[in-house]
Amino acid sequence: MKAIVFEKIQQLRIQDKPIPELVNGDVRIEIELCGICASDLAALRGDVSDYAPPVVMGHELAGIIVDSRHPDVKVGERVTVNPMLSCGVCTECQNDLDKYCKNIEGIGHDIDGGYAEYMRMPKHGVDTGKLIRVPDSVPPEELLFLEPLGCCLNAMRETPFKDSVAILGAGPIGLMLTQLAKRAGLATYVVEPHAYRRGVAETLGADHTFDTSAESVAHLQELTNGGVDTVISATTNNASAIALAFEIVRRGGCLNFFGLAPEGEELRINLEEFHYAGHKLMASWAFSRASLEESKQLLIEKALNFEPLLTDRFPITQGLAAFDNAAAHRGIKTAVHP
Numbered sequence: 033m034k035a036i037v038f039e040k041i042q043q044l045r046i047q048d049k050p051i052p053e054l055v056n057g058d059v060r061i062e063i064e065l066c067g068i069c070a071s072d073l074a075a076l077r078g079d080v081s082d083y084a085p086p087v088v089m090g091h092e093l094a095g096i097i098v099d100s101r102h103p104d105v106k107v108g109e110r111v112t113v114n115p116m117l118s119c120g121v122c123t124e125c126q127n128d129l130d131k132y133c134k135n136i137e138g139i140g141h142d143i144d145g146g147y148a149e150y151m152r153m154p155k156h157g158v159d160t161g162k163l164i165r166v167p168d169s170v171p172p173e174e175l176l177f178l179e180p181l182g183c184c185l186n187a188m189r190e191t192p193f194k195d196s197v198a199i200l201g202a203g204p205i206g207l208m209l210t211q212l213a214k215r216a217g218l219a220t221y222v223v224e225p226h227a228y229r230r231g232v233a234e235t236l237g238a239d240h241t242f243d244t245s246a247e248s249v250a251h252l253q254e255l256t257n258g259g260v261d262t263v264i265s266a267t268t269n270n271a272s273a274i275a276l277a278f279e280i281v282r283r284g285g286c287l288n289f290f291g292l293a294p295e296g297e298e299l300r301i302n303l304e305e306f307h308y309a310g311h312k313l314m315a316s317w318a319f320s321r322a323s324l325e326e327s328k329q330l331l332i333e334k335a336l337n338f339e340p341l342l343t344d345r346f347p348i349t350q351g352l353a354a355f356d357n358a359a360a361h362r363g364i365k366t367a368v369h370p
């Protein structure tokens with residue numbers, strides 16, 4: 033089978049690999065579609081270290097069970113995965129904080145994932161509830177968003193909100209957060225340099241969108257009477273994004289640095305100014321089992337509009353072009369398929 037293998041930093045290659053063998057308790061998923069995540073791009077650049085190459089990347093997958101050696105799983109079931117396989121018994125796992133388990137193994141990070149024709153889900157993953165089944169009414173084009181939407185729901189749950197929120201970045205995450213913020217009844221402002229993405233944010237309910245020019249930032253400050261209650265930065269948190277976030281939050285407001293940062297990026301703050309500004313600083317990452325369950329329910333209820341989000345699809349054999357496309361911020365979400 034063809035697979036996109038992350039061989040080492042700056043090196044991605046299409047490989048011919050054997051179809052993964054199963055042992056007792058494992059299941060095999062035939063992949064239909066797999067979304068490219070910003071973290072995959074960051075790993076390839078060398079900005080994040082939670083990947084263990086060589087590995088088949090891909091954790092935002094949609095597929096069908098085509099072989100099952102597990103008594104609880106049937107051939108033909110439509111599935112995705114909770115890509116964080118963990119021990120299931122430690123204190124973190126018992127508190128739905130699997131991401132902090134010391135024995136974490138990430139699908140598409142440490143073990144082979146969804147940029148391939150087939151993927152093996154190990155028995156251990158099935159036994160700890162990491163195989164997520166959905167009804168056939170959830171098409172692969174929506175199912176691939178289950179995991180990133182789970183990350184957004186986790187952030188929504190963790191972040192303090194009042195009346196207004198500014199979302200930095202109208203990529204897939206920013207556009208899901210936009211929809212969730214509107215569902216939560218918040219005045220929602222989206223800041224995004226690409227006009228096309230701003231247009232999609234407006235279609236999906238953003239109250240106002242802004243580019244990153246000084247005039248736009250001034251307009252946002254004026255419109256919100258000095259700044260929003262909450263900023264969620266769903267973009268690469270480089271120095272300019274960080275500065276922008278502080279410019280548009282009100283005194284006493286909250287900043288959630290959701291997006292990944294370039295390697296070595298630091299947040300430097302003057303503590304005296306910080307003290308009197310009363311800002312609440314936080315970060316949210318990944319998901320919990322509960323947030324993935326909530327995400328699944330929203331997909332089943334068709335509560336969000338994913339149609340404008342999945343814009344670009346490439347066959348696995350053109351995986352390198354797919355990565356270039358995603359890295360160049362063309363469209364919104366790029367996905368690969370066999």
Ligand SMILES: [Zn+2]
Pocket residue numbers: 069070071091092179180
């Ligand atoms: Zn992801």
Ligand SMILES: [Zn+2]
Pocket residue numbers: 118119120121122123124125130133134135
């Ligand atoms: Zn654990």
